[in-house]
Amino acid sequence: MADLVRDMARDLRHALDPVLFARERLGFEPDPWQANVLGSTRNRILLNCTRQAGKTTTTSVLALHTGMYHANSLILLFSKAQRQSSELLAKVQTHINTMDGPPKLLKEAATEIKLANGSRIVSLPGDGDNIRGYSAPNLIVEDEAAFVHDSLYEAFLPMLATSNGRLVLMSTPNGKQGHFYNAWAGGDPKWQRESVTAEQVSRISPEYLEDMRSEYGPWKFEQEFHCKFVEADDQFFSDEAIERAFSRDVPLLELNF
């Protein structure tokens, strides 16, 4: 009896505090920005973060927490293609497999996990096929959002209106175009914005970043690791040409005035 009460009290704490849930159940210690996302009560969130910041990991925790503590909830995972959205679902599955006190499951498939409390977490393809079959999601997560077609975003957005559901868009930038850029740059205060550069992630070493800087060249490096929306026009020059232009080995034109 005492055990039951203790477990119920713990579950209540975890229901109310996703950061505590992450720490105590998943053994996951969130970075400060990850804690901002997990603890947020906002229903529009943008994550414009470096590669390897932990975007997918964070939203997989959010998806699991939502599924476990909102019975009969629907959580939809989108990305540019089925493979990427299923990767996000696989992270949720990994948390379930390794966590302390996992939820009971009714179904475990590559594209859907169904919990005994009636909640479903579903990964969907990038072409918008099948989405008509779902309604009133509690949470939609869009991974690699800058690479997802605007038509898909426009197709799922109205679904949130009826359920007052939450939406998280996360990506590295991909030029000054598309719904991810528009939401980020548009300044609408309904969005919570989180941005993390590679230097702010303790897991990314300075040596790795130096390697990537010389491999990618400055524009791509700014985009992938410094969350910068590089002008599409800049891409008129090949990455190689850009790299050469910035290389110190290339002599500068001598200008005589």
Ligand SMILES: Nc1ncnc2c1ncn2[C@@H]1O[C@H](COP(=O)(O)OP(=O)(O)O)[C@@H](O)[C@H]1O
């Ligand atoms: N708070 C954290 N503590 C420890 N490892 C983390 C944390 N957040 C992310 N990671 C690890 O960092 C790596 C990149 O995470 P991922 O979520 O795939 O990043 P992103 O989606 O931003 O590219 C993964 O190996 C993940 O396990």
Ligand SMILES: [Mg+2]
């Ligand atoms: Mg990712």
